[in-house]
Amino acid sequence: MNRIERVSRRGFLGSVFSAGALVLAGRVLQLHAETSSKSVTFQPNVYLGIEPTGKVIIVAHRSEMGTGNRTSLPMLVADELDADWKMVTVEQAIGDPRYGSQNTDGSHSVREFFDVLREAGASGRVMLIQAAAQRWKVAPTECETALHTVVHRPSGRRLAYGELAAAASKLPVPKKEDAPLKARSAWRYVGKDMHLYDLADICTGKAIYGMDAHIDGMVYASVEHPPVLGGKVKSCDDKEALKVAGVHQTIPIDPFKPPPAFQPLGGVAVIADNTWSAFQGRKKLNIVWDSGPNAEYDSTQYKDELRSTARKSGHVIRNEGNVDEAFAKAGQAIEAEYYVPLLAHAPMEPEVAVADVRDGKVTIWTCTQNPQAVQAIVSAQLSIPKENVICHVTLLGGGFGRKSKPDYVAEAAVLSKKLGRPVKVVWSREDDIKFGYFNAVAAMYMKAAVSEKGRPEAWLQRSVFPPIPSTFDDVNAVYGDAGHLGQGWTDVPFDISNLRVENGPARSHVRIGWLRSVANIYHGFAVQSFADELAHRAGRDPLEYLLELIGRDRVLDLKNTSYTNYGASYDVYPVDTARLRRVTQMVAEKAQWGKRKSGHRTGFGIAAHRSFLTYVATIVEVEVTDQGQVHIPRVDTVVDAGTIVNPDLTRAQFEGAVVFGTSVARTGEITATKGAINQSNFNNYPVARINEVPRQTNVYLVDSTAPPAGVGEPGVPPFIAAFCNAIFAATGTRIRDLPVGKQKLV
Amino acid sequence: MAITFTLNGGRQTVNVNPQTPLLWVLRDTLGLTGTKFGCGMALCGACTVQINGNAVRSCVTQVSSVAGKTVTTIEGLSADLSHPVQRAWMAEDVPQCGYCQSGQIMAAASLLAKTAKPTDADISEALRGNICRCGTYAQIRRAVHRAAEIKAGGGKA
Numbered sequence: 001m002n003r004i005e006r007v008s009r010r011g012f013l014g015s016v017f018s019a020g021a022l023v024l025a026g027r028v029l030q031l032h033a034e035t036s037s038k039s040v041t042f043q044p045n046v047y048l049g050i051e052p053t054g055k056v057i058i059v060a061h062r063s064e065m066g067t068g069n070r071t072s073l074p075m076l077v078a079d080e081l082d083a084d085w086k087m088v089t090v091e092q093a094i095g096d097p098r099y100g101s102q103n104t105d106g107s108h109s110v111r112e113f114f115d116v117l118r119e120a121g122a123s124g125r126v127m128l129i130q131a132a133a134q135r136w137k138v139a140p141t142e143c144e145t146a147l148h149t150v151v152h153r154p155s156g157r158r159l160a161y162g163e164l165a166a167a168a169s170k171l172p173v174p175k176k177e178d179a180p181l182k183a184r185s186a187w188r189y190v191g192k193d194m195h196l197y198d199l200a201d202i203c204t205g206k207a208i209y210g211m212d213a214h215i216d217g218m219v220y221a222s223v224e225h226p227p228v229l230g231g232k233v234k235s236c237d238d239k240e241a242l243k244v245a246g247v248h249q250t251i252p253i254d255p256f257k258p259p260p261a262f263q264p265l266g267g268v269a270v271i272a273d274n275t276w277s278a279f280q281g282r283k284k285l286n287i288v289w290d291s292g293p294n295a296e297y298d299s300t301q302y303k304d305e306l307r308s309t310a311r312k313s314g315h316v317i318r319n320e321g322n323v324d325e326a327f328a329k330a331g332q333a334i335e336a337e338y339y340v341p342l343l344a345h346a347p348m349e350p351e352v353a354v355a356d357v358r359d360g361k362v363t364i365w366t367c368t369q370n371p372q373a374v375q376a377i378v379s380a381q382l383s384i385p386k387e388n389v390i391c392h393v394t395l396l397g398g399g400f401g402r403k404s405k406p407d408y409v410a411e412a413a414v415l416s417k418k419l420g421r422p423v424k425v426v427w428s429r430e431d432d433i434k435f436g437y438f439n440a441v442a443a444m445y446m447k448a449a450v451s452e453k454g455r456p457e458a459w460l461q462r463s464v465f466p467p468i469p470s471t472f473d474d475v476n477a478v479y480g481d482a483g484h485l486g487q488g489w490t491d492v493p494f495d496i497s498n499l500r501v502e503n504g505p506a507r508s509h510v511r512i513g514w515l516r517s518v519a520n521i522y523h524g525f526a527v528q529s530f531a532d533e534l535a536h537r538a539g540r541d542p543l544e545y546l547l548e549l550i551g552r553d554r555v556l557d558l559k560n561t562s563y564t565n566y567g568a569s570y571d572v573y574p575v576d577t578a579r580l581r582r583v584t585q586m587v588a589e590k591a592q593w594g595k596r597k598s599g600h601r602t603g604f605g606i607a608a609h610r611s612f613l614t615y616v617a618t619i620v621e622v623e624v625t626d627q628g629q630v631h632i633p634r635v636d637t638v639v640d641a642g643t644i645v646n647p648d649l650t651r652a653q654f655e656g657a658v659v660f661g662t663s664v665a666r667t668g669e670i671t672a673t674k675g676a677i678n679q680s681n682f683n684n685y686p687v688a689r690i691n692e693v694p695r696q697t698n699v700y701l702v703d704s705t706a707p708p709a710g711v712g713e714p715g716v717p718p719f720i721a722a723f724c725n726a727i728f729a730a731t732g733t734r735i736r737d738l739p740v741g742k743q744k745l746v
Numbered sequence: 747m748a749i750t751f752t753l754n755g756g757r758q759t760v761n762v763n764p765q766t767p768l769l770w771v772l773r774d775t776l777g778l779t780g781t782k783f784g785c786g787m788a789l790c791g792a793c794t795v796q797i798n799g800n801a802v803r804s805c806v807t808q809v810s811s812v813a814g815k816t817v818t819t820i821e822g823l824s825a826d827l828s829h830p831v832q833r834a835w836m837a838e839d840v841p842q843c844g845y846c847q848s849g850q851i852m853a854a855a856s857l858l859a860k861t862a863k864p865t866d867a868d869i870s871e872a873l874r875g876n877i878c879r880c881g882t883y884a885q886i887r888r889a890v891h892r893a894a895e896i897k898a899g900g901g902k903a
Binding site for chain 2: 195196
């Protein structure tokens, strides 16, 4: 249930709107607030204004990092308003809790705001019609809207929206039932392709990212961080650094008090009059570190520990039938262990922030996925109220989850306070790779007992990974949290009578965070690889076998589990195996599965996975050369994401996911020695380049009227598993450890 | 030290440490932020500009080395999106986050200046130094082919 209200153009939106503008605000009421909606203070998270000039201003409260929010969300408003897209301007919101959550992650911006944005548009349209009817002294029922215009049907008179804005702004907001939404068939923009709002600015170099933010009088800072998490400066000799031309001074930054959360890592900042001088000065620092409690962390040894834990009983997350009894009866079982290393986000734009602390206030310009998290950490670090932290959000040069974590912004604020002037903190690529909030390293143990036909009669799966909550509670958080266990693990969709899902403990030695697709990466890899292994062992066709595992059409009953369903209502977004089956069958048709057989170094692999409420099935074709090089001639992927707002941008997300998945599967690996991360730049943390990606990626969107679901993340997990399954089909080499690149395939 | 070069068609003199990479002179000294910082080691191509028409990584190019030469950045390619590569980028809806695209566009423009009708292999060779983490490579490839057609058609397409 949502609410739309008319609001003052003044207030916290400042000077966005002019006098005479009709300003509407809409609020998504969260599920838990629904029952008591009357007592909830009206806090809109969506703002829409119609200016007397006819300009329509939509406030984007979520961040643009390439997923198209600044285009798709305004499309929803403009459609119901019957606005001319050319007249739509998008203003980026500052961080303010009054918008509700602004955390742009978890692939939920469209699904969460799909209704309220349309309702805001519909309300505005009704008010403009009423204003016109009053002006003409006719019944509103005789009027309708055409593009950006109200038309009086009988007389053919017309008034442009801008001419009506001032009058409409004095009218009451219609009740929801008096502002009906358009029929789907009348949609003007939704479901149709629309260019990225910022396209022209990007193609001319005018688009402003965090890296491009500038305040007069600012200095530049580069921070030498402790190489090991929790390390401290023992001594620092900055004499040589200070000799570098352009370097002003060095400033120590205090180490964080555990847990790390979003606090600065500590270290020594070099302050200079340009970025390059700061980087150069930093290289001349002579620091002796006290490495602290994680000094012995070694990722090779840690891998063995995780695998060993995965072989032992863990917490039971889901239990169907009696797995132990079924295994005992079967006598023989098939086991397999899978492993996925730590992964870094590596957005093209390294972390960067400008902060200006003055008169008890901080003004920040940064590329962040979550300006309210910026407000929270800066407020805590500087001991000032959150509302005194003004966080402007620039475009983001990629995010992938990294820019939800504002440690780099906190650094800028701390330094600006110490210096008494504005500071721009620029992270190098090395900082970005070494000081990430990594996607968790994970070990998965899989066990199945199968019938004569190879069908599983018992299935046990156990994952072990240092959980994301360890970043916020380094003492107690060792087991997976419900939300991330719910990413392709608790919700394993297979129709097996005896099925148990477990999770074991792991302590973290680096900061763990969410990265595009998150736990679905390792869970999806294990589940969909093991299914493929069982198919081959049984001599069955992997597609046919996968469909048999998905089984009869049903909604998974997860009532007895902690399943969180990505924060969405299970009634609205159940795990529906019919949809998973359908995308699997469709991708088989599209890729003409079975027409060409695997073998002779060519292989086809398939996988199907639901994540972020979206169903995806992918078929990958690989060719493996005599030297063991893997080429990917073709990928087909079928997506059921419910209602699609912008098909072109959606397809782009899934094409991009295949590229992201290629990087993860082939070369994605962060390792550590003596607590310090070994990788540093694109030479030793390679990501896919134009000559390495699939030569052809076909994305098919299922035509659906179901509620909209996520599109930014769900493409990655099934690609990775299908790719590895294809390698097996081509070579007979089973990939159980990622990345593939390190392994001998032929 | 004063260093003079031609920048986007105009004469430009800067007084900076001659070892400073061109990237940081463009960005921090001259405020031309269309050219992006991505890796600092010529590994990602985000900082690609043209020097005398050649695609060059400005993050590893000392500013002293461009004295007397002609430097073109994304801002100088065309301010009105009239360059065939920009037009093709718009038509093919290439960008996602857009951060790498200045570099991609400059590398593609340099390729087309030398190779009127590039093959897929030519495109891979010319652009494999430019990383796009969002994964817009398929669109980039299509856009380069389209830009070649636009150019061949005398700017019409």
